Amino acid sequence: xxxTAQSESLRQWLESDAPQSRRQxxxxxxxxxxxxxxxxxxxxxxxxxxxFLIFVAAAAPLLSFxxxxxEQDLTHRLAAPNVTxxxxxxxxxxxxxxxxxxxxxxTLTIVFLVSVVVAPIGLAVGTLAGFxxxxxxxxxxxxxxxxxxxxxxxxxxxxxxxxxxxxxxAVIAISLTAWPPYxxxxxxxxxxxxxxxxxxxxxxxxxxxxxxLLKHIVPLCLSSVIVRLTLDMAGIILTAAGLGFxxxxxxxxxxxxxxxxxxxxxxxxxxxxxxxxxxIAIFIVSLGFNLLGDGLRDVFDPKxxx
Amino acid sequence: xxxxxxxxxxNVTFPGRGGETRAVRDVSFTLGRERLGIVGESGSGKSxxxxxxxxxxxxxxxxxxxxxxxxxxDLRDLPEPEWRKLRGKRITMVMQDPKYSLNPVKNxxxxxxxxxxxxxxxxxxxxxxxxLAMLEAVQIRDPELVYQLYPHxxxxxxxxxxxxxxxLIAEPDLLxxxxxxxxxxxxxxxxxxxxxxxxxxxxxxxLIFISHNLTIVSSFCDRVLxxxxxxxxxxxxxxxxxxATHPYTRALIASVPLLTEPRAQLATVTRDPAWLx
Numbered sequence: 001x002x003x004t005a006q007s008e009s010l011r012q013w014l015e016s017d018a019p020q021s022r023r024q025x026x027x028x029x030x031x032x033x034x035x036x037x038x039x040x041x042x043x044x045x046x047x048x049x050x051x052f053l054i055f056v057a058a059a060a061p062l063l064s065f066x067x068x069x070x071e072q073d074l075t076h077r078l079a080a081p082n083v084t085x086x087x088x089x090x091x092x093x094x095x096x097x098x099x100x101x102x103x104x105x106x107t108l109t110i111v112f113l114v115s116v117v118v119a120p121i122g123l124a125v126g127t128l129a130g131f132x133x134x135x136x137x138x139x140x141x142x143x144x145x146x147x148x149x150x151x152x153x154x155x156x157x158x159x160x161x162x163x164x165x166x167x168x169x170a171v172i173a174i175s176l177t178a179w180p181p182y183x184x185x186x187x188x189x190x191x192x193x194x195x196x197x198x199x200x201x202x203x204x205x206x207x208x209x210x211x212x213l214l215k216h217i218v219p220l221c222l223s224s225v226i227v228r229l230t231l232d233m234a235g236i237i238l239t240a241a242g243l244g245f246x247x248x249x250x251x252x253x254x255x256x257x258x259x260x261x262x263x264x265x266x267x268x269x270x271x272x273x274x275x276x277x278x279x280i281a282i283f284i285v286s287l288g289f290n291l292l293g294d295g296l297r298d299v300f301d302p303k304x305x306x
Numbered sequence: 307x308x309x310x311x312x313x314x315x316x317n318v319t320f321p322g323r324g325g326e327t328r329a330v331r332d333v334s335f336t337l338g339r340e341r342l343g344i345v346g347e348s349g350s351g352k353s354x355x356x357x358x359x360x361x362x363x364x365x366x367x368x369x370x371x372x373x374x375x376x377x378x379x380d381l382r383d384l385p386e387p388e389w390r391k392l393r394g395k396r397i398t399m400v401m402q403d404p405k406y407s408l409n410p411v412k413n414x415x416x417x418x419x420x421x422x423x424x425x426x427x428x429x430x431x432x433x434x435x436x437x438l439a440m441l442e443a444v445q446i447r448d449p450e451l452v453y454q455l456y457p458h459x460x461x462x463x464x465x466x467x468x469x470x471x472x473x474l475i476a477e478p479d480l481l482x483x484x485x486x487x488x489x490x491x492x493x494x495x496x497x498x499x500x501x502x503x504x505x506x507x508x509x510x511x512x513l514i515f516i517s518h519n520l521t522i523v524s525s526f527c528d529r530v531l532x533x534x535x536x537x538x539x540x541x542x543x544x545x546x547x548x549x550a551t552h553p554y555t556r557a558l559i560a561s562v563p564l565l566t567e568p569r570a571q572l573a574t575v576t577r578d579p580a581w582l583x
Binding site: 022134196197198200201202203204205206207208211216219220 | 360362365389390391392393394395397398399401402403406407408409410411412420421424425454469472473476
């Protein structure tokens with residue numbers, strides 16, 4: 001009884017039209033943004049999926065219930081899903097459930113590293129091109145065009161092949177192919193911001209170009225880059241899985257979903273679970289990131305709010 | 307009176323498809339620690355003159371002058387790093403519309419402190435103290451509150467006062483105010499002007515006040531330059547504006563509506579091409 005009354009009063013406190021303090025107003029705004037986000041069922045589904053993915057990755061040792069993702073048991077190879085092995089075992093008798101669970105870690109690592117590499121490269125190239133204009137703009141944007149002209153997976157394949165297989169190199173390869181759209185977004189935003197009066201105002205206060213770019217233009221480009229990044233994560237996961245499938249991503253015995261699908265391909269007609277389960281994992285996580293990205297765009301983009 | 311700013315035969319041309327456009331032609335004036343008004347209609351080269359003095363014109367503009375110096379320092383062909391040291395510290399400019407001249411994602415305090423960080427390397431606590439004092443100087447009632455607000459939470463008049471605070475905090479010698487009140491409500495205009503006037507006088511700064519409002523300029527400045535088509539057609543003391551001799555100035559004065567003399571039709575300016583030669 002008292003618990004419900006307490007949560008009721010908290011809600012009233014958050015939704016108050018006349019906040020008593022600035023802190024209350026700020027919390028109220030966050031709460032309203034959260035409500036708007038949650039009202040969109042697709043976005044909420046995305047948020048739950050990604051939240052679940054992070055939970056699974058963090059709690060992988062607990063969730064695999066004593067099974068190691070690397071422990072081989074050749075007497076029980078290619079076992080169908082059963083009580084001990086919920087998703088069956090693969091061609092070396094390893095528990096597929098624990099491998100899928102540990103695969104979440106690999107996937108999250110790749111997604112995180114690629115985002116950390118790609119956003120700064122895109123922002124640097126885009127804001128420089130947009131702000132300086134002229135020859136710098138032409139050269140940087142033509143380089144961007146060249147990278148855009150290659151099919152993403154093929155270019156990543158070429159880089160991964162040149163650098164050698166492995167997760168780190170897959171991250172570098174994916175990053176090298178994923179930055180051009182960010183450079184374009186940042187450039188378009190910068191070009192409009194650079195003409196605005198507040199940039200002239202900082203210029204005439206004596207700020208250097210580097211300072212204007214870092215302190216005044218980048219913060220304004222950031223929100224659209226973040227939205228684009230969440231929408232792009234599905235693509236990053238698919239490219240990573242594709243590289244893994246082709247044997248150029250994570251190397252055995254690492255549990256990586258793409259490589260697991262690839263291993264299951266040989267036995268797909270008789271032992272469907274080996275390839276299907278990691279495939280479903282890839283599908284659900286990509287979907288989750290897409291839904292989350294769409295939801296974030298609706299919340300962040302002032303033009304689309306009604 | 308020692309000259310703070312000396313401008314002699316300043317020319318600005320913009321290359322265009324149909325040949326060059328001469329935006330500013332042979333403008334000369336000197337400025338001490340006084341208030342100089344520049345009036346003229348749209349396109350008469352007022353703002354371009356102001357921006358040329360700050361070296362802020364876009365790359366396509368060609369600026370030439372026989373003399374352009376700030377307290378003896380030659381501003382012609384000054385390399386960019388030198389300019390950066392001058393801007394904000396020695397010369398600044400208050401721009402027209404506070405809605406567009408403040409960064410929407412940074413709070414007021416951060417923006418007011420920016421010149422201190424750029425030029426004086428003051429410590430954070432010190433910068434905050436000075437920013438709050440400056441906000442108080444532009445008559446913002448609750449500086450602590452306004453310090454953490456974002457530009458969209460300010461009214462126009464408040465925004466312009468923040469802008470003034472931001473431009474004057476590093477105590478420059480020369481302020482160029484480019485139509486600082488045109489975007490504001492008439493009732494707020496006077497208040498902002500009073501604040502600007504007080505700060506300029508207290509600190510003994512030079513002020514170039516660019517406006518198309520004859521009434522404001524004549525009541526607010528010491529001296530007035532009247533510009534037409536990029537040329538200075540007349541220079542006179544603000545109090546003597548009513549005795550101006552140039553036909554363009556006379557026509558401008560005649561076209562100001564008066565409450566005491568209702569007229570069915572306002573006077574318009576008949577232009578004489580000879581004014582430009």
